[in-house]
Amino acid sequence: MPAIITPNKTEQERKRRVEDHDNGAGRRPPTDKRTGGGGDNDNWNERPHGRRGPYERLHRYRMGIFFALASDLMFFVAIVSTFFVNQSTGHFDAYNHYVNEWLPTTIPPILWLNTVVLLLSSGTIEFARRNMFRETDVMDEWLGLGKPITRRALPWLSATIGLGVLFLTGQWIAWRQLARQHVFFKTNQSSHFFYLITGVHAIHLFLGIAALLAAFTGLYVSRQLENRQILVDGAAWYWHAMGLLWLFLFTLLVFFQ
Amino acid sequence: MTPHSNVPPTRSHGPRKLTPKPHPILSRIFSTDHRTIGIQYLILALVSVIIGTTLSLLMRIHLVWPDWPLPLHGLILPEDYLALVTIHGTVMLFFVLTTAPQAGFGNLILPAQIGARTMAFPGLNAASFWLTAIALITLLCSTFAPGGAAISGWTAYPPLSAVPSAGPGQALGMDLWLASIALFAIASTASSINTLTTILRNRCPGMTWERLPLTVWGWFTAALLSIIAFSVLLAAILLLFCDRHAGTSFFLPNGDLVNGVLHQGGNGSPLLWLHLFWFFGHPEVYIAILPGMGLTSMLLANFSHRRVFAYRTMIVTTLLIGLLGILLWGHHMFVAGLNPFASSAFSISTMAIALPAAAKVLSWLATTWRSRPSYKTPMLFALGFVSLFITGGLTGPILAQPILDEYLHNTFFVVAHFHLIMAMAGIFGLYAATYYWFPLLTATRSHPGRLLSEPLGHLHFWCTLIGAYAVFLPMHLTGLAGEPRHYAQLTGIPGPGGSLSPAGALLSHTLPLNRFITYAAFFLAAGQLLFLINLARTLYKGNFASSNPWQATTLEWHPTMNPFTPSSASDTSEISVHRMPCHYQSNKVEISFLPQWAPVSFAQGEIANATDSKPE
Numbered sequence: 070m071p072a073i074i075t076p077n078k079t080e081q082e083r084k085r086r087v088e089d090h091d092n093g094a095g096r097r098p099p100t101d102k103r104t105g106g107g108g109d110n111d112n113w114n115e116r117p118h119g120r121r122g123p124y125e126r127l128h129r130y131r132m133g134i135f136f137a138l139a140s141d142l143m144f145f146v147a148i149v150s151t152f153f154v155n156q157s158t159g160h161f162d163a164y165n166h167y168v169n170e171w172l173p174t175t176i177p178p179i180l181w182l183n184t185v186v187l188l189l190s191s192g193t194i195e196f197a198r199r200n201m202f203r204e205t206d207v208m209d210e211w212l213g214l215g216k217p218i219t220r221r222a223l224p225w226l227s228a229t230i231g232l233g234v235l236f237l238t239g240q241w242i243a244w245r246q247l248a249r250q251h252v253f254f255k256t257n258q259s260s261h262f263f264y265l266i267t268g269v270h271a272i273h274l275f276l277g278i279a280a281l282l283a284a285f286t287g288l289y290v291s292r293q294l295e296n297r298q299i300l301v302d303g304a305a306w307y308w309h310a311m312g313l314l315w316l317f318l319f320t321l322l323v324f325f326q
Numbered sequence: 327m328t329p330h331s332n333v334p335p336t337r338s339h340g341p342r343k344l345t346p347k348p349h350p351i352l353s354r355i356f357s358t359d360h361r362t363i364g365i366q367y368l369i370l371a372l373v374s375v376i377i378g379t380t381l382s383l384l385m386r387i388h389l390v391w392p393d394w395p396l397p398l399h400g401l402i403l404p405e406d407y408l409a410l411v412t413i414h415g416t417v418m419l420f421f422v423l424t425t426a427p428q429a430g431f432g433n434l435i436l437p438a439q440i441g442a443r444t445m446a447f448p449g450l451n452a453a454s455f456w457l458t459a460i461a462l463i464t465l466l467c468s469t470f471a472p473g474g475a476a477i478s479g480w481t482a483y484p485p486l487s488a489v490p491s492a493g494p495g496q497a498l499g500m501d502l503w504l505a506s507i508a509l510f511a512i513a514s515t516a517s518s519i520n521t522l523t524t525i526l527r528n529r530c531p532g533m534t535w536e537r538l539p540l541t542v543w544g545w546f547t548a549a550l551l552s553i554i555a556f557s558v559l560l561a562a563i564l565l566l567f568c569d570r571h572a573g574t575s576f577f578l579p580n581g582d583l584v585n586g587v588l589h590q591g592g593n594g595s596p597l598l599w600l601h602l603f604w605f606f607g608h609p610e611v612y613i614a615i616l617p618g619m620g621l622t623s624m625l626l627a628n629f630s631h632r633r634v635f636a637y638r639t640m641i642v643t644t645l646l647i648g649l650l651g652i653l654l655w656g657h658h659m660f661v662a663g664l665n666p667f668a669s670s671a672f673s674i675s676t677m678a679i680a681l682p683a684a685a686k687v688l689s690w691l692a693t694t695w696r697s698r699p700s701y702k703t704p705m706l707f708a709l710g711f712v713s714l715f716i717t718g719g720l721t722g723p724i725l726a727q728p729i730l731d732e733y734l735h736n737t738f739f740v741v742a743h744f745h746l747i748m749a750m751a752g753i754f755g756l757y758a759a760t761y762y763w764f765p766l767l768t769a770t771r772s773h774p775g776r777l778l779s780e781p782l783g784h785l786h787f788w789c790t791l792i793g794a795y796a797v798f799l800p801m802h803l804t805g806l807a808g809e810p811r812h813y814a815q816l817t818g819i820p821g822p823g824g825s826l827s828p829a830g831a832l833l834s835h836t837l838p839l840n841r842f843i844t845y846a847a848f849f850l851a852a853g854q855l856l857f858l859i860n861l862a863r864t865l866y867k868g869n870f871a872s873s874n875p876w877q878a879t880t881l882e883w884h885p886t887m888n889p890f891t892p893s894s895a896s897d898t899s900e901i902s903v904h905r906m907p908c909h910y911q912s913n914k915v916e917i918s919f920l921p922q923w924a925p926v927s928f929a930q931g932e933i934a935n936a937t938d939s940k941p942e
Contacts, residue, residue: 129446129527136519140557147561147602151576154601158593160580170580170593255573258592265568 130299131306138310141273145314148269149321152262156326173326174263177246183239184319190232191312194281197225198305201298210294219288222301226285229308233278240271259326266318273311280304356456358448361889363455364433365767370459371426371756374417377466379851381414386844390837392815405494407814408477413469415480416503420510421462423614423752428552429458429517431617431759432545434767436521438882439539441530441901441923446523450516457513461506468502471495476503479812481603484577484596488569489584501570508563511556518552521545530881532903536641537922539880539907540634543641544620547648548613554652555609562602569594600662604655611748612651616644618755619686619715622708625758626690627908628878629705630697631918634908635689643682650679660731669728676726680719687716702876703783707758710791711751717795718747721802736812739805742798750794757790757857764864765871766882769890776868777875778860786856793850800843804836816840879907879921 159169200206200221209217244264247253254264284300291297354362387394388402388410395401402410437445445451468475474495478487486492487500525538525546538546565576575592577599582589627634634640656664656672664672690712699705721743725731734740760767761783765775809816816833817826826834874883884901885891901923909920 125527129523132527133447133450133519133523136522136553137515140515140519140553143554144557144561147558147605148565151561151565151598151602154595154598155576155593158595160593254568255591258575258594261568261574261576261592265565265574269564 126295127299127302130303134303134306138307141310142314145269145318148262148266149318152266152321155258155262170257171259172257174247174252174257174259174322175250176323177243179239179243179246180319180322183236183243184315186232186236186239187312187315190229190236191309193225193228193232194305194308197222197229198301200225201301207294218294219297222297223285223288226281226288226301230278230281230285233274233281233308237271237274237278240267243267263322266322270311270315270318273314277304277308277311280307356452358452360433360437360445360448360451363451364430364435366455367425367430367433367458368767370455370462371422371430374421374425374462375753378414378418378422379854381410381417383847383851385410385414386847388814389816390841390844402814404814405474405477408479408812409469409475409495409499411812412476412479412503413465416465416507417462418749419480419610419614420507421458421465423749424514424610425458426756427617427752427759428521428545428548428613429455429514431763432517432521432549435759435763435882436542436545437524437528438766438884438887439542439880440525440528440533441881441884441887441903442524442528444528445520446528447520451520454513454516454520457509457516461509461513464502464509465506468499468506471498471502473497474499476500478503481600481607482566483603484566484569484594484599485579485582485584485589488566488577489582489587489589490570491587492584501567504563504567508560511560511563514552515556515560518549518556521549522553525549530901530903533881534903536638537903537906538641540620540623540637540640540644541617541880542620543644544617547644548616551609551613551616551648551651555606555613558602559606562599562606565602566599597659597663600659601655604658605652608655608658609648609651611744612647614752615748615755616647618711618752618758619647620644621755621759621762622690622711623686623693624880624907625704625708625762626693626699626712627910628876629702629708630694630699631877631910632693632697632908633910635692636685637906637908639685640689643685646682647679647686650675650682654679657726657731660728661735666728673726673728677723680723683715683719687712687719702761703778703780703787704758704762704876706784706787707754707761710787710794711754711758713791714746714751714754714794717799718743718745718751722747734805736810737805738801738809738811741811742801742805745798745801746794750798754790754794757787762876763882765875766888768865768868769888771889774870774873774888774890776864777871778864778868782856782860782863786853786860789853789856790850793846793853796846797843797850800839800846804839804843807836808832809836809840874921877919879909879919881922883921884923 156171157169159167162168201218203218203221206217206221209215244267247260247263252260252263254261280300281304284297284304287297287300291300357363384396384402385407388407393401399406433445433451437443476482476487476499477493477495478500482500482503486496490497490500525542529538565574568574569576569578575589575594577596578589578592578594579596580590580593623634623640626632654672654675656668657676660669660672694709721739725734725740725743761778764778767775769775817830817837873885873888876883881887881901881903886901902925903922904925905920905922907922909922911918911920
């Protein structure tokens, strides 16, 4: 049963809108929005199926995450352009010969396995994300029939956390393997970049796992569906972006050294 | 958003819960209310500007009286002078010119101007303010680090900045400087994410893109630039940090010998830092000036009682300045060993940005031309902005020539150029904003806002304008005469055979002018005391302002956007926007302006006929 059967009267009187099929009886989501959102004449009924509902906060947070990711993209653009510049930089030695000391770093084969793991985790988080928005389950929650959304999303979310930890362990093994061959961060120009790129990406994945853990906790703790949707949705988009970024960075390390 | 929006925004995020009230003062300091955060940003900027001005006065004193001992410190050594230059530049550009217009007024005014009750992410907003405050404290603490503060200037060029033993202040002082700027970059990015999302998602009904005030377009473009630029700076700082502490060589060339330490191994390139830094650094100066440009357009229209000339073109030029602003970083590197072909390309893109800038100036002039404006203090400062922008801008195309820049780059000519167009114009924009929006800054729930005193404001304006020109115009001349930047001492450098060095002999002619500049700098700084007096006096016994004292048309003057509302909160109706801003009519007395929020009236068609004399 829902905690509150009779809704608190927290909203101002609003006009019945017959065009929104409002017969004046139900707690329909308010369509008159005071602060824009979709802008003028934004009507949920005209939205495609599955995208109706009070998604104003969700869309706001999603947009914030996209801007953060755009900014993050520039961070990696800067690092990748440094990669190309340093790769082609050389110097003249004492005999006036042009020397380019770039020695490509061998890619530990385990990175291919890690890439597969990360791609799999992108799939699992997408299942978790989609399960947050199944309309029948949303209706069940709204009627107070338990938390079916949490029940459906949790396994996929846990799988993603597991795969993420597995990926980071794989990266750690790759670094150990390189270190055993005496390839360290400061060894060579290309090893600078190997460690820098994988390291910075790993830091991003740590943050991603923190976000997934927050979403995991949120699924248990939060009673409000919208909060849970925002947590999982935000973590999922971040995770996808990191997966896509890894594909680019991995391609760079494998084929463009 | 619920219709319940008049509850204090501290409670408006998250589900409405009855939490126990925290300590009243603590909850005010760690507030997530965008108005409180905006005022906190402004206070931070005020503290920073006082520190930065003091440092610049010390620099001026040292340039003309090198033997003057600073109380409690002693003689100003060359490394002290360089530390003064570094901290002055960093504090002024980051903590004054970036935070005050973009984050300070961006928080105070922006949501109201688009008809929103809160920013999109109040928590993130508060976090970015406190991160900025920590960054400032870190920067100021670097003064007390062993060896002193960083001495590399605000640009921190390697290889010297990459070698901790390169000089005093290059060890811990440099690390603290880098940490401070990294924190600032993260905070600014977060704050810009907030600004962009707010503008995109929290506009009130009817607020279309065309109806956005030009100030909002300025904030929007500056926030876009922040998103793009600051993360590149963060990446560059990370690489420099690795060079300093992890033994890498991203920026250190092979065989680099600094202070007896030979760098061997990797082929880094110091030029790479310049590229990364200026890819950030040039957009940064547009971040500082774009909100001021938007505000100037709006203020000139407001006090001239005219429409903004070519409103849509002004929107386009704002975006175009932002776009071109990220394509011309190379003009800072003409003398750094850049490929001459690249120099030509950057020279062309630099001169291209003169076009939208000139379009803006034309619009400002056309808006005020023969309009008989009311010369209130905000209007004066807006006109001062135009004046300084033109004066500073005219030297831009000169410096954009790689050949001329060879000579001028390291002279005071450049100092004069960027202080006029960025620092002084930026400060004038800030003053215009402060005088204009002061009633909104000071309004509380219990009393309406206060107006800064007009006579004191006029006096302050004239002192500041005369002082600004008196300080920075002569710098063009000393620069042309060869006075170099970043030199602790101009004369008295012994040359061969005990005589005056050739450089010292050359520069001894500029000394009288330099002495004049120092006196003028003291005059300029003293003039700012008038502003502080005005501020302090008004806070206690200034005149209360009416709800729309300037006859403004933008939404921040809507009665319910004011914290002090004449009617009770439950009476507020939905805010919606019906027209573009600056709907003025000069020839009718009874209705001479129509605010954006006023609903369509019968008379509107009549007024539109009277004001729409030229098609937009």
